[in-house]
Amino acid sequence: xxxxxxxxIFFWFPIGELLSHVSWAQVxxxxxxxxxxxxxxxxxxxxxxxxxxxxxxxxxxxxxFAQAEWRGQRLQRxxxxxxxxIPNFVLASAYVLSWNPAxxxxxxxxxxxxALYSLSGLSFVFGVAHVPVAFLLVExxxxxxxxxxxxxxxxxxxxxxxxxxxIELPLLMPSLVSGFALCFALNISAFAIPAWIGAPERVFxxxxxxxxxxxxxxxxxxxxxxxxxxxxxxISLPSFVINGWIQRREQKFVTVGAKPSxxxxxxxxxxxxxxxxxxxxxxxxxxxxxxxxxxxILSTLVPPGCLQLEGLACLSEVTLRSYRxxxxxxxxxxxxxxxxxxxxxxxxxxxxxxxxTALNVGSTKVQRLRFLDWIFAxxxxxxxxxxxxxxxxxxxxKYGINLYNTAAIAVxxxxxxxxSLCFQPLKNGYLNISPTLFEAGRVFGATKSQVWTQxxxxxxxxxxxxxxxxxxxxxxxxxTMSIFLTSPGFRTIGTVIFDLQDYADHASAGALSVxxxxxxxxxxxxxxWISRGRVGY
Amino acid sequence: xxxxxxAVAVVLTIVSLGRSEASAKSSLWVYTSIYxxxxxxxxxxxxxxxxxxxxxxxxxxxxxxxxxFEAELLAKRxxxxxxxxxxxxxxxxxxxxxxIIPLKSGKKYETNYYxxxxxxxxxxxxxxxxxxxFSDLTKGExxxxxQMGSPLESGTTFSTVAYLSRKYGWDxxxxxxxxRIGSSGGNSAVIQKVESGEKxxxxxxxxxxxxxxxxxxxxEVIYPEDGSIPIPSMQVVTKTSGQRDVAEKFASFVxxxxxxxxxxxxxxxxxxxxxxxxEGARALTEITKNTTPWTDQNIEEVWKEGQKIKQNFxxxxxx
Numbered sequence: 001x002x003x004x005x006x007x008x009i010f011f012w013f014p015i016g017e018l019l020s021h022v023s024w025a026q027v028x029x030x031x032x033x034x035x036x037x038x039x040x041x042x043x044x045x046x047x048x049x050x051x052x053x054x055x056x057x058x059x060x061x062x063x064x065f066a067q068a069e070w071r072g073q074r075l076q077r078x079x080x081x082x083x084x085x086i087p088n089f090v091l092a093s094a095y096v097l098s099w100n101p102a103x104x105x106x107x108x109x110x111x112x113x114x115a116l117y118s119l120s121g122l123s124f125v126f127g128v129a130h131v132p133v134a135f136l137l138v139e140x141x142x143x144x145x146x147x148x149x150x151x152x153x154x155x156x157x158x159x160x161x162x163x164x165x166x167i168e169l170p171l172l173m174p175s176l177v178s179g180f181a182l183c184f185a186l187n188i189s190a191f192a193i194p195a196w197i198g199a200p201e202r203v204f205x206x207x208x209x210x211x212x213x214x215x216x217x218x219x220x221x222x223x224x225x226x227x228x229x230x231x232x233x234x235i236s237l238p239s240f241v242i243n244g245w246i247q248r249r250e251q252k253f254v255t256v257g258a259k260p261s262x263x264x265x266x267x268x269x270x271x272x273x274x275x276x277x278x279x280x281x282x283x284x285x286x287x288x289x290x291x292x293x294x295x296x297i298l299s300t301l302v303p304p305g306c307l308q309l310e311g312l313a314c315l316s317e318v319t320l321r322s323y324r325x326x327x328x329x330x331x332x333x334x335x336x337x338x339x340x341x342x343x344x345x346x347x348x349x350x351x352x353x354x355x356x357t358a359l360n361v362g363s364t365k366v367q368r369l370r371f372l373d374w375i376f377a378x379x380x381x382x383x384x385x386x387x388x389x390x391x392x393x394x395x396x397x398k399y400g401i402n403l404y405n406t407a408a409i410a411v412x413x414x415x416x417x418x419x420s421l422c423f424q425p426l427k428n429g430y431l432n433i434s435p436t437l438f439e440a441g442r443v444f445g446a447t448k449s450q451v452w453t454q455x456x457x458x459x460x461x462x463x464x465x466x467x468x469x470x471x472x473x474x475x476x477x478x479x480t481m482s483i484f485l486t487s488p489g490f491r492t493i494g495t496v497i498f499d500l501q502d503y504a505d506h507a508s509a510g511a512l513s514v515x516x517x518x519x520x521x522x523x524x525x526x527x528x529w530i531s532r533g534r535v536g537y
Numbered sequence: 538x539x540x541x542x543x544a545v546a547v548v549l550t551i552v553s554l555g556r557s558e559a560s561a562k563s564s565l566w567v568y569t570s571i572y573x574x575x576x577x578x579x580x581x582x583x584x585x586x587x588x589x590x591x592x593x594x595x596x597x598x599x600x601x602x603x604x605x606f607e608a609e610l611l612a613k614r615x616x617x618x619x620x621x622x623x624x625x626x627x628x629x630x631x632x633x634x635x636x637i638i639p640l641k642s643g644k645k646y647e648t649n650y651y652x653x654x655x656x657x658x659x660x661x662x663x664x665x666x667x668x669x670x671f672s673d674l675t676k677g678e679x680x681x682x683x684q685m686g687s688p689l690e691s692g693t694t695f696s697t698v699a700y701l702s703r704k705y706g707w708d709x710x711x712x713x714x715x716x717r718i719g720s721s722g723g724n725s726a727v728i729q730k731v732e733s734g735e736k737x738x739x740x741x742x743x744x745x746x747x748x749x750x751x752x753x754x755x756x757e758v759i760y761p762e763d764g765s766i767p768i769p770s771m772q773v774v775t776k777t778s779g780q781r782d783v784a785e786k787f788a789s790f791v792x793x794x795x796x797x798x799x800x801x802x803x804x805x806x807x808x809x810x811x812x813x814x815x816e817g818a819r820a821l822t823e824i825t826k827n828t829t830p831w832t833d834q835n836i837e838e839v840w841k842e843g844q845k846i847k848q849n850f851x852x853x854x855x856x
Contacts, residue, residue, distance in 0.1 A: 218603065244722060309734060393612045499573060504728040
């Protein structure tokens, strides 16, 4: 009840309020149009292929990061997570700058094997953007596997493939499916990537249709948009159903020890496979984000269009004008940074508390946790703009609660939208702990709260911190909800970047995005320094 | 029981967070599509002349402004006192829906400035190979080189499509589609495509083009020989405004030479004849010689045909 009542009040009621204005004729009009069917299929395929790419790449890399140790590992791990630190629209615009068909600055030297503006291009960028999300889920799972299992398999004569198929994959399956479901939900509800990569060649997704419906549809558009949002949620359902089914067997594979298994895998990984891994790692990271992002940074330092026209020759015209402007001349920047950090922090902290409460409520009952998984995933798959407008319609005082034009409405929207991102890894980590540990604690006379503070929380520490960052990062650059929910005194970094972009000042928008990323990296390092390496990535 | 109390506490905390502090000044809400950089001086100037008024501005593109206000209408709590939107058809619609009151001038809505839709070209394109007017864009030599916004996403692009479809008919757009015209986003997206050289020609607002040129963008403006397209920005006072007098005062203030000059600095054309054109732009009379002006009648027609126009464009260009 403690979770369902706020969710009912702040999510289901507003969405229901918006849907109550929909007529059946409008539903028919939306669903029966040919453009809708096309967008539906394109959403499904791009979201699915992107999620598959994320999970495959993440699993391969996680295998090494979790089982081996080498010098520079932490830096490489941080590099792997960077696509998640870059706001989606910055990543997408970096790809356009690098590989657009006419003047892509990387196109001539390093062509992609497919057209960027296509379904394949869209799926690829989705995949790149969400590799870190899948990686964090899978890596954690592998870390908690006992290396003795693999050694035993090898000693019994099992080949690498047999070990993978019969031991590793079954143990990993819940995390793989969770990762796929989460990435799929993120892909199908994403807006910036389809807008930059899909729209130029008319590869429209449902989120883009929603955007169009809201932008120019007037009052009718506002009521049609939630219909499309509902369909969007329905197509995310199968992945969550399969996820739920897989996780019914979750408790078969648990960690009995309180500590994650020690890394003993380095001996399991041959030198050859490690070298191949390093080659794959650096080449993929170069293509995935290093080169495009380097081009993007360079474009913020030179006059507009110079990079495409003159290539590296325009390095002679390097200027910090954009950075000077956003840092010292644009008064909104400082306000936005402070506001984003305060309210983003409040939202992220609340999400962690909600997730822990959910674990307490769900306890070790998989059915309950699965149900909570579902109810948190629904807002995640709901496009931000629809959620924001539903909140405006409901919480402007019509029903006695007036949050409109206050920071609270945005904080609530952030919490609703991002809880699933924190809950998923926390839940997976929680289910990975054997209930016998809790029982042992109780047998020795520990109270419920002592079991939490002395057993559960210490074991879940990395998931809690990871979850906090996993939600804080997208909130700092959040745009689609913030643009509708801004109020006097409430400006976020995302909305300032949007304003600059809207005013066609792409260099300044890019500069602020780079600063946002540096800020996130700084926060991460600060957290590590304060906690002596126990907190942060 | 503890849990129920907890749930109530969470809700109450959020609700109490949401209480806004009362201000000694009266708030006047202005919803506008004028860029922040240019509305801010107007806001300050009005507050200086009216110290008891605190002007609160919601600034966004006409589409987002529209979505926000419609959401407020659904909530039966519209906030805006004054709306200044670059979508004249939606603003006209507000008057037809009986949501606004007459201004001091006696009009229900009035144009407070003009934005102009023109063409831009990447500076690497030779002068002899540039289009001279909108009608030239259907020529085969420009195939794959043109970019425009989407009327499904941008209010000013919608106005442009409405204008061109009335002037040249839908066959014009069939020819543009055959010429593989790109159509997505709004004016900012068009400028980005052209300044990066991805497309060579764009249909875009003059104010965006001039501001980008000032920032060093490698684009040049083409004033179409068949007439630049005027996008009138309209201002209205809402019927639900709690302080109509102040709202009307603000609307009148926007029409003063002082504010019109401020708008000119934002690269917009003043409605006052004595105010010169924006810096770097040609005179309004010169660039609209061949322009068919908007009248109340054709604004009403476009307002009524809005959905049909978007549908036609989608079928011809976007599908």
